Amino acid sequence: MELGLVGKRAIITGASRGIGRACALGLAKEGVEVCIVSRTKMDLEQVISEIEAIGVRGYAVTEDLATAEGCRKVVQEAVRFLGGVDILINNVGAAQNGDILDLAREQIESALRLKSFSYLQMSQEVIPHMQLNRWGRIINIAGAAGTSPTRDNIPTASANILILNMTRALSDAVARDGILVNSICPGLTNTDRARTQQRPRAKKEGKNVEDLLLQLAGQIPAGRMAEPEEIANAAVFLASSACSYVFGSSIYMDGGQRRGTP
Ligand SMILES: NC(=O)c1ccc[n+]([C@@H]2O[C@H](COP(=O)([O-])OP(=O)(O)OC[C@H]3O[C@@H](n4cnc5c(N)ncnc54)[C@H](OP(=O)(O)O)[C@@H]3O)[C@@H](O)[C@H]2O)c1
Known part of the structure; x- marks a missing residue:
């Protein structure tokens, strides 16, 4: 399949590790020039050397994407480096979850501020650049928790459900401009974040976090966690010219864990 990605220009947020890094490397392998964002320069430089090796x-x-100023500067800098933007992968996220009975207002606010609000603002800032060429792809890495709330995951679930709603609304707003907006909802994925998220539960249950992850992976129909590269493969397709008739949709990549009809 011809992906038509050579020479395209992409921004990937939260790309110094995990799913964002895998998306950046996946796009680079298809000939896309990439601008990667996080707060830690040293980690980004490591990924840049991997991209340049390709x-x-x-x-x-x-930049800190939890601030409006940070999001604005990222797009400004990316346009200066790349000369425009064709693809945006919104991926940043670091919600602090906790039990609904003890949840502080700030935990939900900060999850929305970093993830939902940055996805919306980054999209709003890149859309005029995509409209210039009447071509664009926006891929939002949401999360299966968005439609599977539990007593423990309300900050993440709230941020993700807002993103799924925004995906549909943004898609409607720009579909006629040649811009496709879609989401991916990963389930448990083998990244640092999966470990950070499960550490409090592992401690509470007196378990090693790796053992807890194995236990959780065993409950997934696929019998394992996703690897970040598997999520990136779907993101690369959604970012490509080969993806030409998928508008405002969400792909669940949760190893079959989601209940309800597909
Ligand atoms: N892993 C999973 O099981 C899973 C499941 C469902 C959905 N997801 C979603 O997938 C996305 C990526 O998750 P991941 O597991 O790959 O996470 P990760 O390994 O923790 O990576 C998060 C990335 O975001 C950056 N980041 C964090 N806070 C930032 C901020 N304020 N400003 C700029 N960059 C920031 C981090 O770098 P710095 O800390 O250096 O800034 C890092 O590059 C998230 O939206 C997450 O909710 C993950």
């Missing part, structure tokens, strides 16, 4: 240009922008 033979394409990569740029790092160090």
Whole structure:
């Protein structure tokens, strides 16, 4: 399949590790110039050297995406480096979950501020650049928790459900401009975040976090966690010209864990 990605220009948020890093490397392998964002320069530089080893240009922008100013600067810098933007992968997220009975208002606010609000603002800032070429792809890495609330995951679930609603609304707003907006909802994925998220539960249950992850993976129909590269493969397809008739949709990549009809 011809993906038509050579020479395209992409921004990937939260790309110094995990799913964002895998998306940046996946796009670079298809000939996309990438601008990667996180708060930690050293980690970004490591990923840039991996991107350059593939033979394409990569740029790092160090900003805090929890602020409106940070999001604005990222797009400004990316346009300066790349000369425009064709693809945006919104991926940043670091919600602090906790039991609903003890949840502080700030835990939900900060999850929305970093994830939902940055996804919306980054989209709003790149859309005029995509409209110039009448071509664009926005991929929102949401999360299966968005439609599977539990007593423990309300900050993450709230941020993700807002993103799924925004995906539909943004898609309607720009579909006629050649811009496709879609989401991916990963389930448990083998990243640092999966470990950070499960550490409090592992401690409470007196378990090693790796053992707890194995136990959780065993409850997934697929029998294992996703690898970040598997999520990135779907993101690369959604970012491509081969993906030409998927509008405002969400792909669940949760190893079959979601209940309800597909
Ligand atoms: N892993 C899972 O099981 C899973 C499941 C469902 C959905 N997801 C979603 O997938 C996305 C990626 O998750 P992941 O597991 O790959 O996470 P991760 O390994 O923790 O990576 C998060 C990335 O975001 C960056 N980041 C965090 N806070 C930031 C901020 N304020 N400003 C700029 N960058 C920031 C981090 O770098 P710095 O800390 O250096 O800034 C890092 O590059 C998230 O939206 C997450 O909710 C993950």
